[in-house]
Amino acid sequence: MTAPIPSRHKSHQFFLDRFAPVSRRGRFLYYFILLPVACLLVIYLLLNNVAMPLFTRHGFEKTLPDLVGKNVDIARQLLSAEGLETEVSKQEYHSDQPEGTIISQYPPADTKVKSGRIIKLGVSTGKKMVVVPALAGYSVRQAKLYIEAAGLSQGEIAWTYSDSLPEQVVVFSYPAVGSEVSSGTAINLMVNRGKLAGMIYMPKVIGMQLADARKVIESLGLKVGVVSEVRNDNFLPETVMQQSVEENTELDPGEEIDLVVSTTE
Numbered sequence: 001m002t003a004p005i006p007s008r009h010k011s012h013q014f015f016l017d018r019f020a021p022v023s024r025r026g027r028f029l030y031y032f033i034l035l036p037v038a039c040l041l042v043i044y045l046l047l048n049n050v051a052m053p054l055f056t057r058h059g060f061e062k063t064l065p066d067l068v069g070k071n072v073d074i075a076r077q078l079l080s081a082e083g084l085e086t087e088v089s090k091q092e093y094h095s096d097q098p099e100g101t102i103i104s105q106y107p108p109a110d111t112k113v114k115s116g117r118i119i120k121l122g123v124s125t126g127k128k129m130v131v132v133p134a135l136a137g138y139s140v141r142q143a144k145l146y147i148e149a150a151g152l153s154q155g156e157i158a159w160t161y162s163d164s165l166p167e168q169v170v171v172f173s174y175p176a177v178g179s180e181v182s183s184g185t186a187i188n189l190m191v192n193r194g195k196l197a198g199m200i201y202m203p204k205v206i207g208m209q210l211a212d213a214r215k216v217i218e219s220l221g222l223k224v225g226v227v228s229e230v231r232n233d234n235f236l237p238e239t240v241m242q243q244s245v246e247e248n249t250e251l252d253p254g255e256e257i258d259l260v261v262s263t264t265e
Contacts, residue, residue: 064119066109067102072123075102083115090122095184099126127182134177135170140191143170147187155186158204158247159193160220167194171219174212190216202257204247210238210261217257225256235262 062082067075076086089106097103104122107113130151135143144154162171171190175181190203200220205213214224230241244258245251 061112061114064105064107064109064111064113067105067119067121068109069097070102072100072102072121075121079119084113085116085118087118087120088123089120091125092122093126093128093183094124095127095182097124097126099124129180130183132173132175132177132179132181132187135173135187135189136177137165138170139168140170140189143173143189151183152181153184153186155188156204156207157189157191159201160190160203160216161194161199161201162192162219165192167192172215174208176212200251200253200255202243202245202247202249202251205240205243205257205259208240209236210240210259213240213243213259221253222251223254223256225258228258228260229263230260231264232262233264237262237264 062084064084065078067078070078072086072088079086090104092103094101094103101124102121103124106120107117113119128151132152133146133150135146138146140157147154160171165171169192171192173190174188175185188207193201200222202222203216203220205216208216210227217224225244232241235241239262240259241262242260245255
């Protein structure tokens with residue numbers, strides 16, 4: 001009698017069965033613990049190394065440019081073209097950077113970032129503008145305290161003579177009271193040396209605006225003579241560059257003082 005031919009299905013056991021233990025306890029551990037854990041591990045590796053990089057566009061990272069010093073609107077356009085978003089996280093006064101200029105960024109330049117990343121920017125609001133306080137009638141020490149409290153700095157001290165104010169007090173300041181200037185500007189003081197007693201001494205008006213210089217000269221009983229203009233882009237227009245009489249020169253009432261002022265034209 002011919003022997004039965006083994007079933008092809010039975011002769012080729014399932015691949016995983018080849019590694020299964022023989023004992024019932026071993027096969028239980030194999031099929032219900034080890035095998036599921038191995039499958040989960042394979043799925044995790046596939047997700048982590050294949051699916052997630054594709055989903056997060058890994059490999060499409062961009063190098064963040066240096067944005068400090070650029071205008072915030074231009075920076076927004078550059079980043080938007082790269083698929084990045086922007087957020088102004090802080091705004092600060094800055095004496096050296098014009099309004100709208102980027103002064104900080106996060107992440108910093110050369111950082112690798114992905115599309116959709118929000119780039120946080122610190123933007124300058126420009127120079128802080130403050131009003132020159134009233135200083136006339138105060139001592140130099142008091143005036144200095146008020147100047148510094150306003151965020152300004154004390155400049156030069158010049159002397160004049162006044163019968164209407166006590167000695168050693170401020171007659172006026174330049175820039176003048178009420179002027180709007182940038183934070184840190186130097187405020188020069190004209191201080192009373194005492195009563196005229198018939199004597200007039202030439203004050204220093206170099207560095208003043210023409211209007212302020214005219215006010216000082218005329219307050220002493222003197223007159224402004226010829227005002228000449230010289231082109232100089234290093235000074236604001238109508239800044240006194242020269243005076244015809246040296247400081248502290250004794251003068252007679254009514255004498256004329258010629259001035260040279262700057263112009264940008």
